[in-house]
Amino acid sequence: MSTALDRQIRPIYDALDTQSNKSAVLACNKVLKKQPNNALKALALVRLQKVEESLLLADEVLAKKPTDDGVLTAMMHVLRGLGRHSDIVAMFETAYKQHPQNEDLGTQTFFANVRVGNWKAAQQVATKMHKQFQDDRYLYWSIFSAVLQANDMATPEALRPVLLKLALRLISSGNTPSYFNPDRFYVHLLILRELEMYDDAATLLNHEIGQKICETSLVCDEIRRDIMKLKGACKQEGEQAKVKILEKKDRNWLEFLSLLDATFWDIASTSEPASEDVKAAVTEEIAKTRKVFSEAATVDGLKDRSGLLALLELEKRTKSHGLWTDACEIRMMAENYFSQFGDKACCYEDLLPYLAFEGEELEQWTSFLNSRKSFDTPDTLQRSINVYKLLRYNLTSAELTPELELARAQEYIKVYLDGLKFGVNLPDTELQPADDFAILVGHAYVSLWKLTGEESHLQSAAATLEYASARSKQSYRIRLLLIRIYHLLGAPALALDHYRLMNVKQVQTDTLSHLILSRAAMWSLAPLGDITYMSECMEASQIYMSNSTETAEFIARAFSTERYSQIIDFIEFEDRLDNSLQRDLMKVEHVRMRVAHEPLNAELVDMELIELKFIFDRIHHDNRDFEVIPNYQPRCQPSFNEQTLPLKPPGAGWLSAYLKVYIRAFQEASDLDETVEDKLLIGDRPKPSNDPENQLPLRERLVKKRQEEIDDLSEDEKLFYEYTLALSEWVGPYHDYVRPPPSALLAEAAKSNDLKPGHPLKSMAAAANGSATNGHSKKDEEPPAVKESPELIPKFFDDMKSRFDAVISGTALPSELLHIVATTQEAYLLFALETVRFKPNSIIKQYKFGQLAQSFKDLRVKASSILNEMSTVLAKLGEEVATPDGRKAFVQASSSIQDSSGFDHDFVLGVAKKTTDARKQTYEGIAKGLAKVVKNHS
C-alpha cells in the first residue's frame, strides 16, 4: 500500500477502532472516489446493522478475489458479523491459491478452516504447507487435524482408524521426534491410545525423556495413567505409586488410587469368581498396602488426610470384594479419622462414602458423635458442625417424625445463635463460622414441610436463613437455599434479589441461571410490560455470543502456539456452550414471555420461527449446576435440591416438547415456508446433526410425541401438550389453504427492499424464477371443509379450571397455583396465535369460513371467562395475603423459631412483610396480566 493511500485510509481505521461507524462510512466514501475500499465500508455497515447494504458490498469485494492482507482481515470481520463463516474459508482459499508461496495466507486459510471445524480441509492445507515450507509445526498441524477429523461425529466409523494410522505415519516422518515438546508427545500418545497400540505407547513412556516429560507435564501424565490402565499394567502402576507415596512423599490422591487398584487387581480384573488361592494372595496384598497407608498416615499426622482416608477406602473395597474384614473396622477408622480431621470443613464429605452403618454399628457411631459436641473454640465449633451433619446423614425414616425434626430444628437454631459469638469481630467480607448450622436449620424446616405439608415451616426456614444471610453477607450457600424457598412461597422477586447478590456472571450464567429462569414464564409479569425476566434471559445469554465469537479463535491460537493438548477440550467447551440445554430453555422461556408481552404479528412469528427451527436439531448438553446447592438431608431422603424444586426441572424432553409446540404454532401462523426462508436467510445454516431421527421431514417430526417428552412434563403441561396437538391438527389445513404462495411473499419482500434506494435483495433473481412454477394453482382447490372443534380444546380449559379450584381450596403452594394459571394463559395465547390469520372479515368472506369463525369465537369466549375468573380469584388472594392478618399468620407460623430465643419478633415480622408483599405483588401482577391478555386477544 502506498504511503499516500495509507494516509487516507488511516482515518477509516481510527473511526472503526473507536466504534465511530458512521464517520467510517463517510471516510470510506471520500476515499472511494479515488481508490475503492469497500471492505472497510462493509465493516462499518455491518457494525451499523445495515446488513443488506453490507452484504452487497461484501459480495462485490469477494468477487474481486482479494489477496491484500488489509482487505482480507477487514472482510473476515465483515463475514463473521454476517455469520457467513464458510465464505471466510472460501475467501482465504482463493487468496492462497493465487499466492501459494505466501506462508501467511496459508496459515490464515488453515485457521479459517479450524475456526469452523473443517478438519479435512484443514489437514489438506497443513499438508500442503508442510511440503512447501518444510516446517515440522505444519506437519503437526496436519497430524492433529487428522486426529480431530477422526474424532468428529460426522466422520464415518470405518474412516476413523484410517485417519489415525495416517496421523501415526506422519509422526514418524517428522524431522524431530515427538518428544521434542510435551504437546507433540501428547499427540503421539493420544494417537497410540486411540489405535489401542498400548505397548508402543508404553515404550515411549518408559523412555527416559518420556518419563521426564510426564514428571513436569500433568497433561502427559494424565494420558499416561489412562494408557497404563487400558494396557492392564495396574500392578506396575501400583509399584510406582508405592515408591512415590513412601519415598517422594507424593500425596496426589491419584497415586493412592493406583495402589488401591493394584491391590485388588487379581479379583477386580476378572468376572470369574475368585479361587481361594487368589483370595489369599489378595489378602496378603491388602496387608502390604495397609502398611504403606498406615506409614503415610503416621508420617503425615495432621498435615495430610491421604493416608487415613486411603485406609478407609481400602477397608471399604475389601468388604465389597467379600474378603474378610472385622465388622467394626470401618467404623473405628471413621472415628479415628474424625478425631484427627473433624475440625476440617470437608471432613463431612470425606467420610460420606464410608458411613452406610446399620444396627449396632450405627448406634456406636451415633454415640461416638454425640460425645464430640463441644462449642468452646472456633475449632470445636467446626467439629460440632460436622457432628450435627454426620448425625443427620444417618437418621432413619423412623427418626424423621415431625416432632423430632422440630426438636432438631430448634437445637440447630440454638447452636447457631451460640456459635455467632465466634464471628463477632470478623470483617463483613468473611463468612461466619456458624453458617452451616443455619443451613441445617433450613434443611430441617424443609424436611418438616415435606413431612407435614405445612407452608409455615418454609416461612420459618426463610426467616432463619434471612437472619443468617444478614450476618454472613458473603454466604452464597445461604442465598441458594433462600432462592429455592422463596420460589416455593410465591415470592420470586425476593429469589431474584438473592440471585443478583450472588453476582453470577460470565460462564456462570450458563450453569446457574436455571436458579431463577427455570419455567420463568410462570413468574413473569410480561403481559403488563414488565420485562424483568426477559432481560434476565437476554443477559444470561450474552455468554453464548462471546462463545461464538471468541472460543474458535482460541482453538486457532492453540494451534499456533502448538498447545495441542488443549484443543480437544476447547472444542468440547465450545460445543457444550453452543449446544447448552440451558441456552435453549432460556430461549423458549423468552419466547413464552414475548408472546404474552407483544402483539402477535408477522415480525414476531417469522423471527421466532426461524430461530426455534435452528435450535430444534441441536443435541443438547446439560451444563446446569445443581451440585452447588448444599445438601445435608439424611441419606434416606431426597436431596435438598430435589425437595425444593417447585416442579421437575425441565430437561431435554421438556425442551423438545415445547419447541414442537411453538414451531408448529409459528409455522401455521407464518407465511414463510421453507423455500422463502432459504432465500431470506443471510448467515450460514447450522451444521445438520447426524441423528437418524432428524432425517425425517420436519412436519412429521413436529407431530411425533416421544415418551422422553411426556416424562419431562408436569401433569398440567401434559394436558397442555395434548391441547396444542389437537389445536394445530384442527386449524392446520385452513392455514395451509389461506397462506399466500411463496412467490407472492418474495415479491413483497423485494418491494419493501426496493424502498431502500439502490439495494435489491441479494437472492431476488433466483426467487423470481421460483415463482413461475410455484404459481397460484393452489387456490383452484376448494377450501377444506369446516370441521367442529375437537372436544379436547374446550375440555382443556374446563380441566384447568377444576385444577385451579381444587388447588385453591387445598393447601398447595403458591408455585403450584401459578403454574396452573400460567399454563392456562399460555393455552389461550397459543389459541390467539393459531387464529389470528382468520380474524379479518375479508378472509372469512373470501374463504367461506363463517362457521369456523363462529367456533373460534365460542372457544375464545369460554376461555376468556375462565381466565377472567382466575384473575379475580388471584387478585383477591393477593389482597388477603398482605394484610396485617396475613403477616400475623406468618409470624405465628414461625413461632417455633421465636421460642428458641434470640430471634426478635420484629425481625420475623420484617421477613413476613417482605415475603407477603412479594407474594401479593406476584398474585396481583399475574391477575392483572391475565385480564390484559384476555383484553388484547378477545
Add this chain to the structure above:
Amino acid sequence: MSVLRPFRATDMFKFNNINLDIWTETYGISFYLTYLSRWPDLCCVQEAPNGHMMGYVIGKAEGHGQDWHGHVTALTVAPEYRRLSLARKMMSLLEMVSDETYKGFFVDLYVRCTNSVAISMYEGLGYSVYRRVREYYGSLGLGRASKDEEDAFDMRKPLSRDPHRRSVRANGREFVVSAHDVS
C-alpha cells in the same frame, strides 16, 4: 488428599463453588483460554475424591533476560477446603514447572497488603516482599477505602537458576513503585 490434575477449559462449568466466593473473580472466556492456550502447564486444579473442584492456580511465564519468571495470576481455594495445604501443593507445582520447563529465575505474585493470612502463608513458602505497588488493586467496594487494601506486595521466590538470590531483596516493603511501573 486431593487429586492434582490439569486445569481444563471445561472446568469453567464446574468451578462455581470456588468462584462464587467473594475473593475469587470470574473472568470472561478469553481470560481462561488465553492462559490455557499459552501456559497450560502452569494451570492446575485440586479436586476432591467426589469430583468437586477444591481450588485452582492459573499462571504464566513472562519477562526478559534476568527478569524471565513464572507468575501466579490467580490462586484460589473454596472456603470449605481451606486449611488443607492445597495452596502449598499448587504453588509447588507451579514453581517446579517454572523452574524445570520454563527455566525462569524466580516466581512472583501480587497480594493485597491487607491480606495478612496470605502474606504469611507465602512467606512460609519462601516468598519475600520485593516491592510495594501503589494502587494496584481496585477498592473492594465494601465501604472501607484504605491504602493498604488497594496496594499490592509483589512477592518473589528465587528458583534454581538464581542461586545467588539476585531476584529478591531484604527491604522490599520499603521499596515503593506505582502501578504504572509494573507490567
